[in-house]
Amino acid sequence: MKILFINPSLRQEAPKKVLPVGLGAVMTFVHEHGYNFDLLDIDINKYDDNYVEKYIEDNQYDVILAGSIVTHYRWMKWLTKTINKYHPNTKIIIGNSVGGSAPEVFLRNSAADFVVIGEGEFTTLELLDALKDKKPTGLIEGLSYINDKEEFIKNPHRKACKIDTLPMIDWELFDVQKYFDQPKHYSGAVGIEIDEENPPVILPVSTARGCAFKCSFCHYVFWDDPYRHRSSESILEEIKNNMDKYGANYIR
Numbered sequence: 001m002k003i004l005f006i007n008p009s010l011r012q013e014a015p016k017k018v019l020p021v022g023l024g025a026v027m028t029f030v031h032e033h034g035y036n037f038d039l040l041d042i043d044i045n046k047y048d049d050n051y052v053e054k055y056i057e058d059n060q061y062d063v064i065l066a067g068s069i070v071t072h073y074r075w076m077k078w079l080t081k082t083i084n085k086y087h088p089n090t091k092i093i094i095g096n097s098v099g100g101s102a103p104e105v106f107l108r109n110s111a112a113d114f115v116v117i118g119e120g121e122f123t124t125l126e127l128l129d130a131l132k133d134k135k136p137t138g139l140i141e142g143l144s145y146i147n148d149k150e151e152f153i154k155n156p157h158r159k160a161c162k163i164d165t166l167p168m169i170d171w172e173l174f175d176v177q178k179y180f181d182q183p184k185h186y187s188g189a190v191g192i193e194i195d196e197e198n199p200p201v202i203l204p205v206s207t208a209r210g211c212a213f214k215c216s217f218c219h220y221v222f223w224d225d226p227y228r229h230r231s232s233e234s235i236l237e238e239i240k241n242n243m244d245k246y247g248a249n250y251i252r
Helices: 021-032 051-059 070-086 101-111 121-133 176-180 233-247
Strands: 005-009 038-041 063-067 091-095 115-116 143-146 152-154
Touching: 005 021, 005 101, 021 063, 021 121, 051 070, 063 070, 070 091, 070 152, 091 121, 101 143, 101 152, 115 121, 143 233
Parallel strands: 005 038, 005 063, 063 091, 091 115
Antiparallel strands: 115 143, 143 152
8 A cells, every 4th residue: 555644834935844743653653553655745845836736646645644733724625636636546634633623624625535533643543454454444433534425424532542652753754854954043942042063953852742721712633632741751762862863952
C-alpha cells in the first residue's frame, strides 16, 4: 500500500517554520508499526499550490493523510478535491480540528473519505490496517465517514491514550536539516541573544496533552480527554536524545 503524508503550510510567507509535533507523532507511530510512506512537506519547502497539484497529478497513492486547524478549512477542501480529481480511488484521511471540529460538515463539503477525531495515533494505525486488509471500519473508535447510503457515521469516541507509552518522535522522517538551516534570527528561540558562532538548534518536545480549561469560545478537539502530563523521566529522555542525536541546544 502506497502512502503519502502531507504537511500543509498555514502561513506560507512566515519567516520561521516549526517542526509539526502532531504530524510527527502520528507518522512515527505508524512507521514503528511497519508502514513506510512518503512525505510532501509543503511548509518547509514553501511549495505553492501549482507545485502541490502537479505533485499530486504525477504521483499516485493508495492513501493520503493530512491535517490542519479549522482556519485552514478552505485550503484543505481544495486539497481533497484536487486529490480526488486526479486519483478518485485514493483514500483521503483528514485529522486535527479542520475535520474534527465539524466532521459531517467537512465530509459532505470535501472529497475526504475519513475524518480522525481527537488523538490520531491508534485510530490512524487501525484505519490503515483496515484499508490494507480490506476490512470494515465501523468498529474503529475516533473515526467518522459517510457510508454507501450517504449516511454520516461517527464511531464511538476513542479513550485518551497513555502518552508515556508512545514512541519518541523520529524527526528523521522529516528533512530536519532544512528546519535547522532557517535564518537563525527567525528560528523561534525566544528571549535569548543569538550567538552566531553557536546558533540555536531548536527541537520541540511535547510535555502534556489535553487542556486544563474549557473556554466557551474555543472548539477543542480533545474536549473529552483528561489533561495528562508526561513523566519527567520520559521528557528528560527525549531532551537528551535530541541533544545527542541532533545537537539540540534549545528546547521548545
